[in-house]
Amino acid sequence: MIYLDNGATSFHKPPEVLRAVQEALRTCANPGRGSHRPAMAAAERIYDCREAASRLFGCLPEQVVLTTSGTHGLNMAIRTLVRPGDPVVISGFEHNAVTRPLHALGAQVTVAGRKLFSPEDTLEQMEDALRKRPKALICTHVSNVFGYILPVEQIGWLCRHYGVPWILDAAQSAGSLPLAQADFVAMPGHKGLLGPQGTGLLLCTRPPEPLLYGGTGSASLPPTMPEDLPDRGEAGTLNVPGYAGLTEGLRYLHRTGIHGMARRQQQEVRRAAAGLERLGFTVFSGPCQLGTLSFLPHGDCEEAATKLARKGIALRAGLHCAPLAHESAGTLDTGTLRISYGHDACPSQTQALLTAARVLL
Numbered sequence: 001m002i003y004l005d006n007g008a009t010s011f012h013k014p015p016e017v018l019r020a021v022q023e024a025l026r027t028c029a030n031p032g033r034g035s036h037r038p039a040m041a042a043a044e045r046i047y048d049c050r051e052a053a054s055r056l057f058g059c060l061p062e063q064v065v066l067t068t069s070g071t072h073g074l075n076m077a078i079r080t081l082v083r084p085g086d087p088v089v090i091s092g093f094e095h096n097a098v099t100r101p102l103h104a105l106g107a108q109v110t111v112a113g114r115k116l117f118s119p120e121d122t123l124e125q126m127e128d129a130l131r132k133r134p135k136a137l138i139c140t141h142v143s144n145v146f147g148y149i150l151p152v153e154q155i156g157w158l159c160r161h162y163g164v165p166w167i168l169d170a171a172q173s174a175g176s177l178p179l180a181q182a183d184f185v186a187m188p189g190h191k192g193l194l195g196p197q198g199t200g201l202l203l204c205t206r207p208p209e210p211l212l213y214g215g216t217g218s219a220s221l222p223p224t225m226p227e228d229l230p231d232r233g234e235a236g237t238l239n240v241p242g243y244a245g246l247t248e249g250l251r252y253l254h255r256t257g258i259h260g261m262a263r264r265q266q267q268e269v270r271r272a273a274a275g276l277e278r279l280g281f282t283v284f285s286g287p288c289q290l291g292t293l294s295f296l297p298h299g300d301c302e303e304a305a306t307k308l309a310r311k312g313i314a315l316r317a318g319l320h321c322a323p324l325a326h327e328s329a330g331t332l333d334t335g336t337l338r339i340s341y342g343h344d345a346c347p348s349q350t351q352a353l354l355t356a357a358r359v360l361l
Contacts, residue, residue, distance in 0.1 A: 002352045003314045007144050007172060007292050007340030009190045009197060011314075016248040017194060024244035030237055032217020042240045049243040050230070052250035053201055056258075057179060065202040065233035066243060070171045071097040072211070073186030073202035076233055077167045078138065080209040081183070082107055086135040089164075091122060091150060092328035093143040096321045098169060102138075110134065114328040117286025119151040126155060130162040137164050141179070142172035145325040145338060146284050147269065147292030149173075152180040174201075175253050175343070176262045176290060184208065192261075193253065194343060195246030198239050207232045256343075265291030265341040268350050272339060275354040279361065284329060284336070291345060294336035297360045301335045304360050308337075311356035315339045 003011045024045055029038035031046045050061035057064075067073040078101045082088055088107045090098060092114030102109055112129040113122030130137065137159055141152050152168060159166040159182075168182040175192025179185055183206065189199030202208065210225045214235035219226045226232050253261070272293055273285035282296040297304035305317035318335045319326055326332040339353060 001312050001314055002349050002356075004339040004341065004349060004353060005314050005316050006191065006342030007320070007338060008316055010192065010194050010342050012342070012344055013194055013196075013245075014248065014252045016252065017196070017245045020248045021196060021241045021245040024241040028240045028244070030217075031240060045240055045244045045247065046238055049247040049250070052247045052254065053203075056250050056254050057185075057203060059203050062229045063204050065204055065208065065230045066238055067186070067200035067202050067233070068198055068239070069200045070169065070186050070188035070191075071200075073184070073200050074098060074138075074167065074169060075101050076202060076208045076211050077184035077186055077204075078102065078105070078136075079211060080206075081136040081165050081167065083135070087132070089126060089129040089134045089137040091126070091139040093140055093146070093148060093150070093325040094138070094322065095140060095144055095169065095171065095325075096323070097171075098138050098140070099324055111324070113150075116146055116284065116329050117148050117288050119154075119288055122150055123154055123158070127158050130158055130164055133162060134164060137166040138169070139166070140169040140172065141177065142290050142292070143322070143325055144172050144292065145320045145322050145336065146294050146329060147172075147289040147340075148286065149177070149288045149290055151288075152182075156180045156182060172292065173290065175249075176258055176265060178258070179203075181205075189242070189246040189249070192343075193246060194249030196239075196242045199242040199246045202233065204229055204233070210235060212236060253343075261343055261345075262290060264345045268341050268345045268347065269293045271347065271350045272353060275350065276357065279354070279357055281357070281360075284331075291341035292338060293340075294331070294338045296331070296334060297337055299360075301337050304337055307359050308353075308356055311359055313353055313356045315353075 028042035031042035112125035115121035170187040174187035185203040189195035190197040212235040301317035
């Protein structure tokens, strides 16, 4: 099987990730809930994860709040900055993990920047919206549908200039691109960070408002959640085996370097785009693109994905949990076929895709 669905989850994990999960299941108890050896081993695994994240992302270990997913982190960050009815700015390429929490809050949402692969339009529209001093700006770093890399460094500068706090959704960029500094940066552990599902990170410059309330293994007497990071965002028992695996994914990225990762993904996206265009498909590609590419077959996307799966090509069809992005690009009625490369991106994957794609002609 040629796996090209890393935008959904990385599938071929480094072997050390798998070993760390198994070891934690054998040796670890509940972190912060005892001074015996299994509890202390669990606490060490949790701190190892914070430390590995702090090295990769350039923050303090205590600024790393462990979550169950990128969606969990985004919800926590949004609930911290946004109150019901608040004005909020988002990009035209957001995932439902951003739009649905805002809808639930009844936020007044301004969508700024809807031209695909146009950083100039994104910045111009966002600056116009920021002049009105919204309560927050929330944007993805990389579109999960089209791979468009938004100009987040400049967006961060604009937010600081206008005094507007912001949240960065790094679901498709963490592990491949350097991250901009935001008030909150949310990411899953199971995609570009190569960890297990059920893990995530929220990088915080301030204590978040909790989504869950309960035991933290510290400060048990007060009826309120602790005020300090990271405990304030971590009620309940943490997924120790999952975070042990994520630690090894983070260490793998630190050893191998993320710049080479991004370069290989971009090379294969350009190669795939050129090949698919030669076959006559409509392809969405541009200069500001990471490892994700969408294209349109000559028929139904779901049927096309099924045909490719029979040829051993794993990709995704549909709206990809991001209808706003499809609305921006004009593909809301059809959806797209999406290929998304991972840490193992290589020419043989692209060649296999192009050979199999002939079944769609």
